[in-house]
Structure formats: C-alpha cells, structure tokens
Amino acid sequence: MEILTITFKDLLNPEFYILNGGLWLFLFIVFAETGLFAGFFLPGDTLLFVAGIYSEELITKGLNVDLQSDFLNLVLLSLLVIIAGVIGNAVGYWFGRKTGPTLYTRKDSFFFKKKYLQKAHDFYEENGPGTIVVARFLPIIRTFAPIVAGIVEMDRKKFMLYNILGCVAWAVSLIFAGHYLNTLIMSKFGFSLKEHLEVIIIGIVLITTAPVIYKLFFSKPKLKEGNK
Numbered sequence: 001m002e003i004l005t006i007t008f009k010d011l012l013n014p015e016f017y018i019l020n021g022g023l024w025l026f027l028f029i030v031f032a033e034t035g036l037f038a039g040f041f042l043p044g045d046t047l048l049f050v051a052g053i054y055s056e057e058l059i060t061k062g063l064n065v066d067l068q069s070d071f072l073n074l075v076l077l078s079l080l081v082i083i084a085g086v087i088g089n090a091v092g093y094w095f096g097r098k099t100g101p102t103l104y105t106r107k108d109s110f111f112f113k114k115k116y117l118q119k120a121h122d123f124y125e126e127n128g129p130g131t132i133v134v135a136r137f138l139p140i141i142r143t144f145a146p147i148v149a150g151i152v153e154m155d156r157k158k159f160m161l162y163n164i165l166g167c168v169a170w171a172v173s174l175i176f177a178g179h180y181l182n183t184l185i186m187s188k189f190g191f192s193l194k195e196h197l198e199v200i201i202i203g204i205v206l207i208t209t210a211p212v213i214y215k216l217f218f219s220k221p222k223l224k225e226g227n228k
Contacts, residue, residue: 014046018050018051022061023061023080024062026058027081028084030044030047030084031084032088033142034084034085034089034092034136034142034167035087035090035091035146045137048081048170048175049177051081051175052077052174052175052176052180055175055179058073059077070183074179077175078171078172078176081175082168085136086160086164088146089163089167090146092143092146092149093147093154093156094150096151097150097153117148123135123145124145129159131145131148131149132145132163133162133165133169136167137170146159146163181193182194
C-alpha cells in the first residue's frame with residue numbers, strides 16, 4: 001500500500017485537495033477557510049477557480065451522478081460551495097459572539113494570529129457591514145471578518161443577508177471563471193489550464209493578496225481621538 005507523503009507546499013496547492021480528497025474534502029476546506037480561524041492559511045480563491053476546471057470530475061465522482069452538462073455541473077458545484085461557505089461564516093459569527101473580546105488577549109499560535117484579527121476588525125470598521133461581502137475575495141480577512149461581525153454583535157439577519165450575497169458572488173464568479181476560461185483557452189490555443197496551473201495560481205494569489213499584504217504591512221494604524 002502506497003503511503004501519500006504530504007508537504008506544507010501541498011497544503012497550499014488547491015489542486016492537491018481536489019485530486020486527493022475529491023468533492024467532500026473540497027467542501028470542508030471551503031467551510032474551514034471561511035468559518036474557522038485555523039483555516040486562514042488554506043487556499044480559497046484559487047481552490048474555487050481550480051474547482052471550476054475540475055467541476056465535472058468533482059460532481060461525477062463525488063455524487064456518483066453524470067449530469068451530462070457542464071452548466072449543470074457548475075450550478076450544482078456552486079450551490080454546494082455556497083452552502084458550505086454560508087454555514088462556515090455562520091459558525092465564525094457564532095464563535096465571535098460567544099468569545100468576544102477574550103480573543104484579543106489570546107496568545108498567538110500557528111492557527112491563530114491576533115494581528116490578523118485586529119486587521120479584520122479595522123477593515124470592518126472602515127467598510128461597515130459590506131465587509132462581509134468584500135471579505136469573501138480577500139484571503140485572511142475572509143476568515144476573520146465573520147468572527148469580527150460576531151464580536152461587534154452585528155444584527156443576525158443583516159449578517160446572514162450579506163453572508164449569502166457575498167458567498168453567491170464569490171462561488172459563482174470564481175467557479176464559472178475557472179471552467180469557462182479553461183474552455184476558451186482549449187478552443188483558442190489547444191491546451192488545458194491544468195497543464196499550467198502553477199502560473200494561474202500564482203497570478204490569482206498575487207492579485208487577491210496584494211491589498212491584504214498592503215493592509216498588514218504598509219498601512220499606518222489609525223490614531224484614536226485621545227491620542228491625537
């Protein structure tokens with residue numbers, strides 16, 4: 001029996017989860033990355049984009065059905081991601097409501113970074129409830145935004161509305177983009193994006209993490225009124 005060797009590089013590679021874990025591991029990663037603060041390092045946007053390319057394999061093998069339609073595969077996959085993402089955010093919100101300010105005194109560990117929580121809080125304060133939608137497209141912020149929403153006791157109904165809207169936009173845009181961009185490349189240039197996923201992943205990571213990196217390392221902290 002061959003033993004699968006897993007490296008840290010594999011954990012950051014979205015294709016690894018899809019090829020080795022299939023649909024259900026993929027959905028768990030979506031849930032964990034949006035609902036558990038321990039999931040901040042997991043691939044999110046790239047995972048959905050790559051899932052769009054592998055949509056037929058994920059649905060056919062994961063659900064043991066053959067829909068014989070790329071569009072229906074994409075719709076069903078998007079629906080499952082939306083459910084996993086909405087539940088994940090709801091868990092994060094619940095966790096924030098229960099733990100509250102005690103998180104700010106928690107010691108840093110591999111699975112928890114207080115600075116990320118603080119940055120998510122600042123981002124929330126600057127952008128309001130719409131952060132729940134925008135955060136879906138921002139790594140790290142995506143993980144901590146629902147927790148912060150719970151900490152500041154955002155209205156549950158309003159949170160769920162933004163939660164659903166954000167997850168629909170996130171899932172549909174990235175999954176459909178992955179599939180149809182791959183289809184376009186195949187028809188125009190005769191090769192699959194599966195052969196060049198490293199370049200695609202690096203591009204998406206650079207685009208999505210640029211504002212987060214700037215926020216974490218280059219933005220100046222706001223002074224409180226009493227410190228001016």
